[in-house]
Amino acid sequence: MNRLNLPDVTVCAVDCLNPMLAARALAHSSALCDFADVILLTDSEPSVSSPTRVVKIDRIGSSAEYSRFMLKELHRHIATPWVLIVQWDGYVLQPRAWRPDFLDYDYIGPRWPWFEAPQDVGNGGFSLRSLRLLKLLARPDVPTFGDSAEDVVICRALRPALEAAYGIRFAPAEIADPFGYEHALPNAPTFGFHGAFNMWRHTSDADMIELFRAMDRRTFASREFAQLMFRYFELRKFDCMGALYTRIMETQEREHVIAKLGEAGVPPELAAACLDMCARAA
Template sequence: MASKPDIAMASIVRVRFIFLSCFLAFFGRRRRRCQKSASAGPLFQPDISSAARCSGCRTLPARTDRPKRGAMSEDGFSLSPPRERLSLPNVTLCAVSSSNVAATIEAMEASLAQASFGEAILFTDADTRAIRAVMHPDLRVVRIDRIGSSAAYSQFVLTQMVDHVRTSHCLIVQWDGHVIDGGRWQQEFLDYDYIGARWPQFDDGRDVGNGGFSLRSRRLMEACRAPEFAPHHPEDLAICRTNRGLLEGMGLRFAPAALADRFSAERAGDPATSFGYHGVFLMPRVLGADRFWRIYRTLDERSSLWRDFSDIVKALRSGPSPALRSLRMAANRVIDFAFSHTR
């Protein structure tokens, strides 16, 4: 085990490296950023598909006020609440969290701004009244034991969440993902028992998908409690990789990759065209740098950010005070690193 002086020296080295990265990101290419901003194109007018109708959902026409595909502005390309929300009475919106609860509530309310659901449930041990004095009227809080680890999260999702779901499907969101545009909903999503963002690292046909923003049927959630199901962490890999053959043998269906890209973006897909997204590295692009920063300041658990630290720092250039914000993130990263190695 490394001594405390060794840990301190490693932390100093990391501080210097991170600060250097920040300065290179913001000042080394500043002129190019200004040129790109000046040449940004106008908003585009996407095709509006005809509204699909079914007993379980109502699809609204696609919005026309989103930015150009792949573009990012200071305000991101999250849309303001539509005049008429998408109606999903057969879907329960769910989130499970004991950390970053304020950001989780924000993600649920962003989804509720775009769609109404059969129910919207936040599973948490936190005192939500101390976090948010007034929450969305459709959001219900269910008290649970503290979720102390990501493995505990997987265990709850695989074995306990289904007891609270009374609709045919459940839409799971986390603090770093939510519905982007209710107008991009497709009736076909409900034809499958599981759909989430595609995993580009797999090329064997079992690449769907990410659980952080995922739609799954109650049938599938019940099947995850079958004696022959092999549960493990992370829960999305347990469902979509380890036990997929078992679940398909039970007649459960996983969405194809092309449909998954229209449903959600993460490491694959494009949030400029998908119904929702998952991943903190996409948040500045979807929400805009300033709104992302407001959410970032509420976080009490930041470990998922550091893998994509460089990309997030670059994305902050589109908002105010980019250098100061990146330096604060760098300091937080060093603090988190030092704390994790001294526990």
């Protein structure tokens, strides 16, 4: 298979919680594409393989600190006109889905289907951003909106001003959909994806179980893992559901997990049945 050549794009992950898993996402992506640079920004010194290089940063200890870094500090580490942001649970899938006109935009990310267009693009965990946008965001007069998620700040809170004052271009849905998916399932192969709850589609059961074992226990507080556990329950993947249930329950009470599944639209009685089966599989 011919590798996709992207000489104007750096691929980058920022992770101080699970840096080795972020390195895995970078390795997946760089195995399929020739990027100008492959960077893992973290506070530790994980062992990574070429072409990934580790750049030390101050520790990021919360989602709010992550958002502030992405808004105000990321630009200092990027030397190419664009950067592809990946996370441990979002990376390149299909190089053939790349379109040259992706580079006509300053920001592309998977659509948020619960928002109306045009402010439904998009998720930051797998996103393409221009260096021009990063430098604008880093200006001291551009607000961070407290603890708000950085992708929501960029694509909803700041978007009208960025478009009107600076001509920043956000991709429309018809461009974002072939770029990547998260909550809106695709109808054709996409360049990439994001979301722990989607990883079962792209990762073997054995590899997922190894990932669960390797993750920092704090990772499992996310609602996404409750959703993934429920997906394994629906698929009757007993080994995966048992392994994931074990890690989730290290830090959470049963009622909290049921509540998180409820937030995702799962009725309480079905959520309870899921946990009962997962407990038996553990």
